[in-house]
Amino acid sequence: MFSRSLSYVVFRKELRETLRDKRVLLGVIVSPLLVTPLILGTIFFFAGKKQMQKGEAILDIGIVEQAAFPELVQQLDDNATIKTKHFDTREEAITAVEKRIVRAVLVVSETARIDFQNDQSAGLEIIFTFANETSQSAKSRLQNIIKEFDKSALAKRIQTMALPESFAKPTSLSINNIATSESTGSFVLGLFLPYLIVISAAFGGIQTAFDLCAGEKERSTMETLLVSPASRSDIVQGKLFTIFTISLIASLCAITGIVGPLAFGLDFLKDSVGNQISINLTSVLAMLLIVVPLALFTSSLLLVISSFARNQKEAQTYILPFISIILLPAMLSTIFGAETQLYTAFIPVMNISLTMKQILGDLFDPLYFAISLGSSFLYAYIVMRIATAFFQRENILFRT
Amino acid sequence: MIIAENLTKTFRDRKRGLVRAVNNLSLTCHPGQIFGLLGANGAGKTTTLRMLGTLLEPTHGNATIAGYDIRKNPEEVRRSIGFLSGSTALYGRLTAREMIQYFGQLNNLRGTDLSTRVDELIESLKIGEFENGRCDKLSTGQKQRVSIARSIVHRPPVMIFDEPTSGLDVMTSQTIMAFIEQCRIDNLTVVFSTHIMSEVERLCDRVAIVHHGVIAAEGSVDELRQLTGEAVMENAFLKIVHEMKDPNV
Numbered sequence: 001m002f003s004r005s006l007s008y009v010v011f012r013k014e015l016r017e018t019l020r021d022k023r024v025l026l027g028v029i030v031s032p033l034l035v036t037p038l039i040l041g042t043i044f045f046f047a048g049k050k051q052m053q054k055g056e057a058i059l060d061i062g063i064v065e066q067a068a069f070p071e072l073v074q075q076l077d078d079n080a081t082i083k084t085k086h087f088d089t090r091e092e093a094i095t096a097v098e099k100r101i102v103r104a105v106l107v108v109s110e111t112a113r114i115d116f117q118n119d120q121s122a123g124l125e126i127i128f129t130f131a132n133e134t135s136q137s138a139k140s141r142l143q144n145i146i147k148e149f150d151k152s153a154l155a156k157r158i159q160t161m162a163l164p165e166s167f168a169k170p171t172s173l174s175i176n177n178i179a180t181s182e183s184t185g186s187f188v189l190g191l192f193l194p195y196l197i198v199i200s201a202a203f204g205g206i207q208t209a210f211d212l213c214a215g216e217k218e219r220s221t222m223e224t225l226l227v228s229p230a231s232r233s234d235i236v237q238g239k240l241f242t243i244f245t246i247s248l249i250a251s252l253c254a255i256t257g258i259v260g261p262l263a264f265g266l267d268f269l270k271d272s273v274g275n276q277i278s279i280n281l282t283s284v285l286a287m288l289l290i291v292v293p294l295a296l297f298t299s300s301l302l303l304v305i306s307s308f309a310r311n312q313k314e315a316q317t318y319i320l321p322f323i324s325i326i327l328l329p330a331m332l333s334t335i336f337g338a339e340t341q342l343y344t345a346f347i348p349v350m351n352i353s354l355t356m357k358q359i360l361g362d363l364f365d366p367l368y369f370a371i372s373l374g375s376s377f378l379y380a381y382i383v384m385r386i387a388t389a390f391f392q393r394e395n396i397l398f399r400t
Numbered sequence: 401m402i403i404a405e406n407l408t409k410t411f412r413d414r415k416r417g418l419v420r421a422v423n424n425l426s427l428t429c430h431p432g433q434i435f436g437l438l439g440a441n442g443a444g445k446t447t448t449l450r451m452l453g454t455l456l457e458p459t460h461g462n463a464t465i466a467g468y469d470i471r472k473n474p475e476e477v478r479r480s481i482g483f484l485s486g487s488t489a490l491y492g493r494l495t496a497r498e499m500i501q502y503f504g505q506l507n508n509l510r511g512t513d514l515s516t517r518v519d520e521l522i523e524s525l526k527i528g529e530f531e532n533g534r535c536d537k538l539s540t541g542q543k544q545r546v547s548i549a550r551s552i553v554h555r556p557p558v559m560i561f562d563e564p565t566s567g568l569d570v571m572t573s574q575t576i577m578a579f580i581e582q583c584r585i586d587n588l589t590v591v592f593s594t595h596i597m598s599e600v601e602r603l604c605d606r607v608a609i610v611h612h613g614v615i616a617a618e619g620s621v622d623e624l625r626q627l628t629g630e631a632v633m634e635n636a637f638l639k640i641v642h643e644m645k646d647p648n649v
Contacts, residue, residue: 009505013494020493220489224550227453227483228506229475394456395411 006230010238018208018242028204028250032257040258058083059138062093062105062127069113069122072149076106079145082138090127097127103138104128106146119157183362190338190360193258194353195330197251201291202298202326202349204250205243209302210315212239218311222397236303236391240384243299251291283359286369290359293376294352298326300383307390307397329353338363345371348379401589402429402452402558406461409447409613421447423613424461429589429606431557434580436604437593438637444613445593446485449562452591453483466557466589479507481558482551484576486566492536496527496546499535500553507554521549541572548579559583561592565599577603597633611641 018024061082063073077084085102087093093105109123116122124146128139154168166172179187216222225235301322309315326349333353336344338361345351351372358364390396409422422444429435437445450456452463454474463470466480490499500521504514522531525545530538535546551559561580565573580603583590594600600607601621608618617624617640621633628636 006506009502013491013498013502016498017491017493219492221491223455223485224483224489226455227478227481228503229479229508230506231475398456 006234007237007241010225010230010235011241014212014238014242015245018211018246021207021211024207024211024246027207028246029253032200032250032253034257036254036257054137057134057137059104059134059141060085060102061138061142062087062096062102064088064090064093064105064107066090066108066110067113069108069116071113071116071153072108072122072124072146075149076145081141082145094127097129097135100132100134103132103135104142106142116153186360186362189259190357191334193255193360194356195334196254196258197287197291197356198294198326198330198333198349198353200254201247201251201295202330204254205247205295205299205302206319208246209243209299209306210309210312212242213303213306214309214312214315215306217309217397226397232391233388236388240296240299240303240387243302244295247295247299248291251295255287286359286364287356290352290355290369290373290376293373293380294349296380297348297376297383300380300387301325303387304383304390307387325349333357342368342371346375348376352376401431401467402427402435402463402465402591404428404448404452404461404463407448407451407458407463408460409444409451409456410459421613422451422458425610425613425615426461427591427608427615427618429591431589432584432587433605434584434590434592434603436600436607437591437610438595438597438600438604438607439593439610440595440641443610445610446562447613448610449483449485449560449591449593453481453560454478479554480556481560482554482556483560483562484547484551484564485562486564486568490535490538490543490546490550493534495532495534496538496542496549497522497531499546500527500549503550504553509554517553517555521553525549540568541575544568544572544575548576556588558589559591561590563593563595565594565596597637601633609637609640611644614644616640616644 058080059082061076062085063076064087065073073084076082085096087096087105090105090107093102093107096102097105105127107125107127109125112122112124126139126142128135130136155165158165158167177184213222216225226232230238305318305322306315309318329347329350330353332347333350336350336354338354338357340354344354345368355369355372358368404425404427407422407425408420411419411421413419425444425448427435437448439445447456451458452465452470454470454477457471465477468476468480470477491502494502497518500518501514504517509517522528525548527542527545527549530542533542535543538546559580561576564576564580568576577599580590580592584605592599592603604621606618606620607624608615609624610616617627619627624636624640625631625633628639630636630639
């Protein structure tokens with residue numbers, strides 16, 4: 001029994017020591033639970049505020065009338081969301097846009113009014129600069145005003161010609177989104193949450209792994225432990241389960257740090273992922289289950305790196321390949337859709353991320369889930385064996 | 401009791417090729433006796449003690465400690481020894497009490513047996529005043545007392561000391577020396593490695609001079625002095641090692 005074994009004694013001590021490490025507490029618990037929501041909240045708050053300001057701001061618009069077009073220009077002059085300024089030439093107006101005197105310019109062509117009155121298309125041109133956000137907004141606002149103008153002009157033309165309203169609408173299309181606001185929210189959440197969980201599970205244990213092995217060598221406590229009756233396997237298991245536990249805590253805190261504020265009704269976060277977030281208990285349990293082999297896999301990999309390194313500094317230099325092994329498949333999972341081919345269930349890390357995407361997107365596939373879970377446990381077992389073998393080797397443990 | 405027969409350890413070194421760190425080293429140490437391994441840095445003392453402590457596996461040869469074979473019963477061997485070296489450190493984020501408790505648990509002490517033994521050590525080694533202080537906040541002397549407690553929490557019949565006073569000041573060294581002497585009084589079997597002559601003269605009942613991984617000479621301090629005709633142990637040591645050729649060359 002684990003609880004009675006020396007592995008458990010080692011595990012309990014390592015966990016106790018790890019949880020007293022301020023660096024781990026800050027990185028694994030405090031940061032995802034407090035700092036991440038705070039940063040996200042600040043970003044969304046200011047983004048929302050800016051968006052609101054953008055919508056409320058009165059924008060300066062230039063008008064160049066190469067020939068009079070009072071029907072349209074009057075409408076522009078009367079619009080309360082813009083302030084118009086008239087220019088005589090196109091060049092003059094372009095200079096004004098460049099100098100930010102006005103943000104965009106509407107150029108009315110010489111034949112615009114005649115064409116309009118003859119039921120033709122009136123020639124108009126918008127001048128703006130893409131390199132300026134306000135100028136882009138001014139362009140959009142102008143487009144919307146002209147769209148409204150077009151709409152009312154078209155209605156008048158149809159009326160004059162005694163045509164039915166459907167004349168201008170050859171098809172009548174209605175779009176019906178059957179997704180509930182909850183499932184839309186979960187779908188959007190599925191786009192980034194699995195990636196976040198994978199990264200947290202993989203990187204949450206780094207500090208602990210380096211401290212428990214390379215750090216012990218560095219501080220000369222490893223010899224103290226190796227000379228105790230605990231076997232090398234007991235020591236590896238105890239350390240591995242500590243890193244695994246910390247990785248799991250890191251994942252849980254990452255999930256809580258994102259989903260928690262949404263659940264507690266922080267609107268600025270809610271708006272960014274959908275109207276409502278709903279993850280049922282079964283989904284949460286399935287996600288927890290699938291993250292277990294991933295955390296075991298990454299913990300074992302970290303232990304291999306840490307046992308090979310002479311000290312923590314050296315361990316940090318070996319971390320780059322580890323990051324690639326985890327990040328690449330995790331990033332690929334954002335490209336692959338949730339409805340993917342079965343072979344991807346054998347690709348480590350990516351399979352976990354895609355399984356979570358399926359769970360969140362209401363596309364749960366039991367076969368895919370089973371293969372992902374099984375293959376991930378197999379990979380975790382293989383790396384665990386490598387970690388144990390590393391720990392048996394004197395030339396690795398006593399590298400100086 | 402410790403019986404080592406033809407212990408040999410070879411390492412492959414990238415620059416030096418195959419290195420024989422310990423070469424056919426044999427020794428016997430009885431209960432109530434302090435056996436000293438005296439040698440310069442790199443002589444093979446630490447490697448020998450690490451083999452006895454089952455940290456390293458011998459390339460050839462074998463040893464029994466308290467009746468247990470180091471190859472066949474490494475865990476029983478570790479249960480029978482207390483290992484203290486100058487380089488063995490404490491866990492900084494554990495308190496002194498937790499540190500002793502942890503090693504008690506690793507030696508299968510549980511419940512009241514464990515708490516009684518921990519209390520006993522805290523009292524006898526005068527750890528009480530800092531028992532709840534984290535090890536990384538303790539002074540060197542306090543750390544040494546905790547290290548001693550950690551090494552004997554399971555009442556081992558054999559003690560292995562690998563340069564235990566290395567890097568310590570005179571006062572702290574005295575605590576260790578007094579402890580080693582106490583081990584002899586308690587009839588423990590003690591193996592002790594050092595390169596400090598005064599420690600050998602004060603503590604050791606028998607001394608083996610180790611040079612280039614082999615025992616160059618063995619006997620009591622007096623016997624070694626007589627053998628070399630030198631009155632001072634340091635001179636005796638130098639004479640013996642200078643007369644020896646490096647078997648690795």
